Amino acid sequence: MGAPTVYDVAKRAQVSIATVSRVYRNPDTVRSQTRDRVLAVARELGYVPSGNARGLASRSTGVLGLCFPDYADPEVEDDGAADDPEQMLYADEITRGMERAARRHGYALLIAASLAGGPESLVAKVAGRVDGFAVLARTVPTEDLEIISRRLPVVMIAGPREIDHLDHLEVANADGEYEMATHLIRDHGLRRLAFLGGTTDSPDAEARFHGFQRACAAAGLAVPDEPDTRGNFTQADGRAATDRLLQRVGQPPEAMVCANDQMALGALQALERQGLRVPQDVAVVGFDGIPLGRMVRPSLTTVTQPMRKLGEAAVDLLVERLGEPNRSPRSMLLPVTQTRRESCGCPSPAPEAGLSRLG
Amino acid sequence: MGAPTVYDVAKRAQVSIATVSRVYRNPDTVRSQTRDRVLAVARELGYVPSGNARGLASRSTGVLGLCFPDYADPEVEDDGAADDPEQMLYADEITRGMERAARRHGYALLIAASLAGGPESLVAKVAGRVDGFAVLARTVPTEDLEIISRRLPVVMIAGPREIDHLDHLEVANADGEYEMATHLIRDHGLRRLAFLGGTTDSPDAEARFHGFQRACAAAGLAVPDEPDTRGNFTQADGRAATDRLLQRVGQPPEAMVCANDQMALGALQALERQGLRVPQDVAVVGFDGIPLGRMVRPSLTTVTQPMRKLGEAAVDLLVERLGEPNRSPRSMLLPVTQTRRESCGCPSPAPEAGLSRLG
DNA sequence: TTGAAAGCGCTAACAT
DNA sequence: ATGTTAGCGCTTTCAA
Numbered sequence: 001m002g003a004p005t006v007y008d009v010a011k012r013a014q015v016s017i018a019t020v021s022r023v024y025r026n027p028d029t030v031r032s033q034t035r036d037r038v039l040a041v042a043r044e045l046g047y048v049p050s051g052n053a054r055g056l057a058s059r060s061t062g063v064l065g066l067c068f069p070d071y072a073d074p075e076v077e078d079d080g081a082a083d084d085p086e087q088m089l090y091a092d093e094i095t096r097g098m099e100r101a102a103r104r105h106g107y108a109l110l111i112a113a114s115l116a117g118g119p120e121s122l123v124a125k126v127a128g129r130v131d132g133f134a135v136l137a138r139t140v141p142t143e144d145l146e147i148i149s150r151r152l153p154v155v156m157i158a159g160p161r162e163i164d165h166l167d168h169l170e171v172a173n174a175d176g177e178y179e180m181a182t183h184l185i186r187d188h189g190l191r192r193l194a195f196l197g198g199t200t201d202s203p204d205a206e207a208r209f210h211g212f213q214r215a216c217a218a219a220g221l222a223v224p225d226e227p228d229t230r231g232n233f234t235q236a237d238g239r240a241a242t243d244r245l246l247q248r249v250g251q252p253p254e255a256m257v258c259a260n261d262q263m264a265l266g267a268l269q270a271l272e273r274q275g276l277r278v279p280q281d282v283a284v285v286g287f288d289g290i291p292l293g294r295m296v297r298p299s300l301t302t303v304t305q306p307m308r309k310l311g312e313a314a315v316d317l318l319v320e321r322l323g324e325p326n327r328s329p330r331s332m333l334l335p336v337t338q339t340r341r342e343s344c345g346c347p348s349p350a351p352e353a354g355l356s357r358l359g
Numbered sequence: 360m361g362a363p364t365v366y367d368v369a370k371r372a373q374v375s376i377a378t379v380s381r382v383y384r385n386p387d388t389v390r391s392q393t394r395d396r397v398l399a400v401a402r403e404l405g406y407v408p409s410g411n412a413r414g415l416a417s418r419s420t421g422v423l424g425l426c427f428p429d430y431a432d433p434e435v436e437d438d439g440a441a442d443d444p445e446q447m448l449y450a451d452e453i454t455r456g457m458e459r460a461a462r463r464h465g466y467a468l469l470i471a472a473s474l475a476g477g478p479e480s481l482v483a484k485v486a487g488r489v490d491g492f493a494v495l496a497r498t499v500p501t502e503d504l505e506i507i508s509r510r511l512p513v514v515m516i517a518g519p520r521e522i523d524h525l526d527h528l529e530v531a532n533a534d535g536e537y538e539m540a541t542h543l544i545r546d547h548g549l550r551r552l553a554f555l556g557g558t559t560d561s562p563d564a565e566a567r568f569h570g571f572q573r574a575c576a577a578a579g580l581a582v583p584d585e586p587d588t589r590g591n592f593t594q595a596d597g598r599a600a601t602d603r604l605l606q607r608v609g610q611p612p613e614a615m616v617c618a619n620d621q622m623a624l625g626a627l628q629a630l631e632r633q634g635l636r637v638p639q640d641v642a643v644v645g646f647d648g649i650p651l652g653r654m655v656r657p658s659l660t661t662v663t664q665p666m667r668k669l670g671e672a673a674v675d676l677l678v679e680r681l682g683e684p685n686r687s688p689r690s691m692l693l694p695v696t697q698t699r700r701e702s703c704g705c706p707s708p709a710p711e712a713g714l715s716r717l718g
Numbered sequence: 719t720t721g722a723a724a725g726c727g728c729t730a731a732c733a734t
Numbered sequence: 735a736t737g738t739t740a741g742c743g744c745t746t747t748c749a750a
Contacts, residue, residue, distance in 0.1 A: 003510045016721045046506040051487025053743035055411035056726045112467035129408030147405040151362045375737045412727035415742045
C-alpha cells in the first residue's frame with residue numbers, strides 16, 4: 001500500500017538501512033557489488049527517497065524559493081488575451097531569471113504567490129521547505145520576515161532595506177526616473193509634467209517619484225510634494241487616475257510620468273477616450289519595460305528594468321550566503337536603461353530588430 | 360543555536376506540543392486564550408514550522424511539481440538578447456499556466472529542469488517533495504516515470520502515451536499541421552513543400568509530420584516517407600538543416616514547413632543568407648507560437664499552441680486525481696490555432712492590436 | 719565496508 | 735480543550 005521505504009529496500013537487498021542510504025548519498029563508500037544489488041531492488045520495488053524525510057534528517061532541501069505578491073492584473077487575466085504570451089509581468093521575469101540561475105547551481109525553485117491568510121502565512125509555507133528564498137517587496141509583512149530571516153537566508157528584491165541584516169537587491173529607480181523626466185523636459189521641451197504615482201507603501205514607486213522631483217528641481221520647474229494622482233499599479237488604476245487628473249480644472253499636463261508600465265497603458269487608454277493624442281497632446285512614459293509596451297500604439301517609452309538579472313542576482317546572493325552564513329549583509333543596485341519609443345514623442349524606432357538580431 | 364521547534368514553543372507557552380501543532384492546523388480546536396499565548400511565544404522565538412517534518416508526518420506537501428528538459432536554446436542564452444523578455448520559450452509558458460492554476464488551488468509550484476545524473480535523478484528529487492507533478496515529454500526516462508507514477512499522480516504533457524495509467528495531455532499536432540500545410544497548398548498554390556522535422560524521439564514533431572503527410576495525400580501530392588531534413592529544435596539546427604536542404608541538387612522547395620518555431624527562425628536566417636526572399640521565393644511556417652515569431656521580419660506564420668492552457672489543464676488533472684486517486688486515466692487533447700502572418704505569403708496582419716485590445 | 723541506534727520536527731490517533 | 739505517545743523515512747555518528 002504505502003510507498004516503499006529504505007526498510008523495504010534494505011530487507012529485500014539483505015543490507016541495513018544505513019547502507020541503502022549510503023548508496024544514494026555516498027555511493028563510493030559502498031562496495032560496488034552491494035551497491036548494484038541495492039539499486040536493483042530499489043527499481044524493482046519502485047523506491048523513491050522521500051524528500052521530506054531527507055530534508056528533516058539532513059537539514060537541507062536543495063530548493064530555493066521565491067515569494068511574490070498576487071500581482072496578476074485581474075483585467076489582464078480575465079479578458080480574452082489571457083493566453084497571449086505578451087502578457088508577461090514583472091514577477092514572471094524574475095521567476096525566469098531565478099529558475100535559470102538556480103538550475104546552474106543545482107537547485108530547484110519553489111514559487112508561491114501570496115493569497116493565504118491565517119496563522120499559516122505564505123512565507124511560513126515556503127520558508128519551511130527551502131534552504132533560502134527571495135521575496136518581492138510588499139509580499140510579506142516585515143514582522144514575519146524579520147522572524148524568518150533569523151533562521152534562513154532571505155534576500156529582499158526591490159523592497160526597502162527594512163530589515164538591516166537582509167541581503168538586498170534593488171534597481172536604480174530614482175536615477176532612472178530622473179533621467180527619463182529630464183529627457184522629457186530637455187529633449188522634448190515639455191514643462192507641465194504630471195506624475196502618476198503608486199501606493200505609498202511601494203518603495204519602488206516612491207523612489208521613482210523622488211527621481212522625478214529631482215529632475216524638476218534640476219530643470220528649475222516647480223517641485224511637487226506629492227504625485228499628482230496615485231493608483232495601485234494596474235491598467236484600470238491608470239485609467240481611473242488619468243480620468244481624475246483630466247477632470248481637474250486647468251489645462252491638461254503636457255506629459256504624464258507613470259510609476260509603472262501597466263498604469264501608463266491605462267493612461268494611454270484614458271487619453272485616447274478623451275480624444276487626446278499621444279504624444280502630440282500629451283506624452284506618456286512608464287517604468288518597467290514589460291513586453292506589451294512595445295506592442296501597443298503608440299509604443300510606450302519607458303525605463304527598462306533588468307528583471308531577469310534581478311532573479312539571477314537573487315540566486316547568487318542566496319548561494320553565497322548559504323556558503324558563508326555569517327557574511328555581512330550585501331546590497332546590490334542594478335542599473336536600468338532608457339527605452340525611447342513613440343509615446344514620449346521620439347521617432348518610431350527602427351522596425352524592431354528583424355533577423356539581424358537573430359544571427 | 361538550531362531553529363526553535365514545537366518543543367521550544369510548547370515549553371515556553373506551558374502547553375504540550377500537540378497544542379502547538381493544533382494552533383497551526385486546527386486553530387478552532389484551541390481555546391482562543393491558549394492560542395494567543397502560543398502564537399505570542401512563537402513570534403517571540405521566531406518559530407517557523409518545518410515543512411519537511413510536516414510533510415513527513417502528514418504525508419502531503421501542498422506543492423505541485425513540474426519537470427522539463429533543459430530546453431534553453433544555448434544560442435539564445437548566450438547572445439546579447441538574453442535579457443530580452445521576448446525570448447520566452449515553451450516551458451516558461453507552461454510554468455506560468457501551472458503557477459496560476461496551482462495558486463488558485465492553494466498549491467505552490469516546484470519547478471526543476473533536467474541536468475543532473477547519478478542515481479539521484481531529477482524526478483526523484485522532485486517526486487520526493489511534491490504531492491503530484493507534470494512532466495514534459497523527453498524529460499524523464501520512461502522507466503523512471505513508470506516507477507514513480509505508481510506512487511504519486513503524474514501527468515504527461517505533450518508526450519506519447521507511453522505509460523498507460525498516466526493522465527495525459529496533448530495538443531492537436533497532426534490536425535494543426537494538416538491544416539497549415541493545406542493552407543499553403545490550397546490558398547497559396549504551392550506544390551513543392553519540404554518538411555524540416557525534429558528528432559525521431561519527439562512525439563510532437565512526429566505527429567506534426569504525420570499531419571503534413573496527410574495534407575500532401577489529400578492534395579494529391581507525393582507523400583514523403585520521411586522529413587526532408589531534421590534538426591534538434593534550435594535555431595542553429597534550423598539554419599544548418601536549411602543549408603543542407605538548399606545544397607541538395609534540384610530546385611529549392613516553394614515552402615518549408617518546420618517542426619517548431621525556433622527552427623523556422625533558423626530557416627529564415629539561412630534563406631536570407633542564401634539570398635532567397637521569404638515568402639516570395641520560399642514560404643516558411645513554424646509551429647508553437649513563440650512571441651519572437653511576431654517580432655521578426657518577415658513575421659512568422661505558425662500553428663499556435665495553447666501553452667498556458669496546457670499548464671492549467673495539467674494542474675486540473677493533478678488536483679482531480681489527488682481527490683480521486685483511483686479514477687481511470689484521463690487524456691485530453693487541446694486545440695491549436697492557425698496564426699497567419701507574413702512568412703507564408705499572407706498579407707501583413709493589421710497593426711498588432713493597438714489600444715483596442717486593451718480596453 | 720557495513721550495521722545499530724538515536725534523532726530530525728511534526729501530525730494524528732487515543733486518552734483524559 | 736489539552737496531553738501522551740507513536741510513528742513518518744531518512745541521515746548520521748559510533749561501533750564492529
